[in-house]
Every structure is written in C-alpha cells, then in structure tokens.
Amino acid sequence: MNSLPIHPPNLYEKLLxxxxxxxxxxxxxxxxxxxKYAQVTPGIVALDPTAGEGAVARKLQxxxxxxxxxxxxxxxxxxxxxxxxxxxxxxxxxxxxxRLYRVLVANPPFSFSPLERGVDLTIIRRAFDLFLAPGxxxxxxxxASHKHSQCSKARGFxxxxxxxxxxxxxxxxxxxxxxxxxxxxxxxxVIAKK
Numbered sequence: 471m472n473s474l475p476i477h478p479p480n481l482y483e484k485l486l487x488x489x490x491x492x493x494x495x496x497x498x499x500x501x502x503x504x505x506k507y508a509q510v511t512p513g514i515v516a517l518d519p520t521a522g523e524g525a526v527a528r529k530l531q532x533x534x535x536x537x538x539x540x541x542x543x544x545x546x547x548x549x550x551x552x553x554x555x556x557x558x559x560x561x562x563x564x565x566x567x568x569r570l571y572r573v574l575v576a577n578p579p580f581s582f583s584p585l586e587r588g589v590d591l592t593i594i595r596r597a598f599d600l601f602l603a604p605g606x607x608x609x610x611x612x613x614a615s616h617k618h619s620q621c622s623k624a625r626g627f628x629x630x631x632x633x634x635x636x637x638x639x640x641x642x643x644x645x646x647x648x649x650x651x652x653x654x655x656x657x658x659x660v661i662a663k664k
Contacts, residue, residue, distance in 0.1 A: 492579030497648040501529040516573035570603035580613040614656030636662040
C-alpha cells in the first residue's frame, strides 16, 4: 500500500476524514510505471505540478531528483511543506514558471467537480508547453476521456498528442487500488519528450 509519511498525524487524519474531491493518490504500481519512463538521474530538478500529499514527489526524491511541487489545496500544501518540499506555486493554472524542468511527473485531477471535467488534459498541455525544458520528459496519468470524448477539448488533446509524438500506455483498471483512496478508473500514461 502507498502509505503517507508518519508525521504529522493530525493533518493526515483531516485529509482522510474529508478528502478533497479530486485527490486520488498514485499507487505504488503507478509510481513505479511513471518512474520507469521518467529517466531520473541524481540531482535532476523535477516538478510535480499537482502534488497532492506528495506520493509522486516522494518517489522522484527517492530516485535522486530535487523536487519542486505545486498544489492548490491548503491542507495538502501543509503536508507537502512539512515533508520539506519546495512549494513553487499554489495554483498550477495560474503559476508562471520560475524555471524549466528536465523531468515533469504528474497525476493530475481528472475533474475539479462533477461538472468540470477534462482538467487533466488542460494541466498536461500547460505543463508541457510552459514548464518542460527542451529535451525534457513529461510523464503523466491521463483519464480515458481523451480517447472517448468527442468534445473539442478531447479532440484537440488527441491531435496535440499526435503532433508531439507522445506515447500512450494503458493502465489496468485496478491501477489505483493500492492507495489510501482506492478507485477503479480507466486511465493511461502519457510519455512525451520536448
């Protein structure tokens, strides 16, 4: 199971008692898959633009990366801060890059509410366009909506994936079962080099 760090328990209790709508942490399986494609080398500076409680950031750090994070939820920001991560923004959609990153790994929310879907598509494109250095690699979870939806956002995303020659890897439905908030969901990994 992908567990949270031991400290500070009161923040984790709050998180698990009333989890943010869009927070679904990465399982160890998903983390290992992302890390396999990230090609992290010791000392490389990486970004997790939607860091949640830090599962992706901790995995990158354990592989030797220096990790910057962005997170919109104040409780999750506190948890990241207490783990010692460098918080470089509080809202990825409004944060301007302070630097470009060689590695960008994300498990973005698929939606912010039942009515606001496709958020992951917007986050992934913005991360690639504005935050990824030339020659850098982006690895991100993406919802299956990019494959099935006929809305203009999904059609545009599919065209963009083709344009940048991104690789897509389908994840198993149970990819997020081994987490503190298990869910069955159709999802993929996007692997893209700039």
